Amino acid sequence: MTDHDRTGPGHHHARHDSAQIDWEALGPILERGAELHTPLHQQIAAWLRELLTGVAGTGPDGVRRVLDIGSGPGVVSCLLAQAFPAAEVVAVDAAEALLERARARAGRLGLGDRIHTHHAEVPDGLDALGGADLIWSSKALHHVGDQRAAVAALAGHLRPGGLLAVCEGGLAPRYLPRDIGVGRPGLQSRLDAAGEEWFTTMRTALPEAADDIEDWPAFLADAGLRAPRTRSFLLDLAAPLSAEARGYVQTRLTRSVDLYGDRLDPDDRTTLARLTDPDDPAGVTRRPDVFLLSAQTVHTACAR
Known part of the structure; x- marks a missing residue:
């Protein structure tokens, strides 16, 4: 599954069809996926602490309020609360x-006394949030038609010297060797291509979809922010994966079939049916060669 399916490592879910999704059923899956990505998010949190000291000049102890926009089950919200121990963290999501x-x-x-929640769509419903020293949003803004306007809306909640961090882009996660001994070699690449097509169709269908080049640093600059920085972070879980991690890969592949399996040929669909079958010896829950390699890109800038 490509990185464009945001039902993966945390709070990544499509706002445009949220009413049709059973979030109570999906919640545990999102939480487990985010937990697997904890090492990556800890790296990001450490980098944000450095930026708030060296670029924004605020310093970690000066961060008193953090907004996690599109928080999902709150795994990253809790990590941010641990990284910024003087801060109140507000988890904002459209799914109660x-x-x-x-x-x-x-x-x-x-952390119950420091983490609060706010039920709202993005970017609508954010007016009541007030200001923050750090605003974090991961894989939520690409589900908003006008991404440039969404960045500007978030920037408007920054306090002077505050930092906006948007996690968008990166590389599609990798799970499988090129030749897995089932079906034609190169399944992962074809699955990635189908995911890109699905994502383009999804974006085009969003209300008020803007035909903008996806230049996140430019969006930050247009919002009046300064000192843009971009950095990518790697999660590298080598084979053989734990049973929990292989279960996560199975869930991701199953979700890919649901979302854009119809864009693949019958042979690839047959291969995916075997890979996602827990009783098939060739399935990912039994394979010793399944791995998880993911790169996430974070774009940041500071309020003046």
Whole structure:
């Protein structure tokens, strides 16, 4: 599954069809996926701390309020609360079932007094949030038709010297060798291509979809922010994966079939049916060669 399916490592889900999704059923899957990506998000949090000290001049201890826009089940919200121990963190999401998971997670980790939730669509419904020293949004803004306007709306909530960090782009995650001994070699590449086509169709169908070049640093600059920075972070879980990680890959591949399997030829669909079958010896839950390699790109800039 390509990185364009945002039901993967955390709070990545399509706002335009959210009413049709069973978030109570999907919540545990999103939470487990985000937990697998914890090493990557810890790297990102450490980088944001450096930027707030060296570029924004605020410093980690000066971060008193953090907004996590598109928080999902709150895994990253809790990581941000740990990285910025003086801050209140507000998890913002359009799915109340996911916010319930965020509150429960915060309580289990002893962060319930510092993590609060706000039910809202992005970018609508954000006016009541107030200001923040750090605003984080991962894989949420590409589900908004006018991404440039969405960045500007978030930037409007930054306090002086505050930092906006948008996680968009990166590379499609890799799970499988080129030749897996089932079907034609190169399945992953064909699946990626189908995912790109699906993503383009999804973007085109969004309300008020703007035909903009996806230049996130330019969006940040247009919002009046300064000192743009971009950096990519790697998650590298080598084979053989844990049973939990292989289950995550199975879920991702199953979701790919649901979303854009009809763009693949019958042979590839047959291969995917075997890969996602827990009883098939060739399935990903039994294969020793399944891995997880993912790169996520973060774009940041500061308020003046």
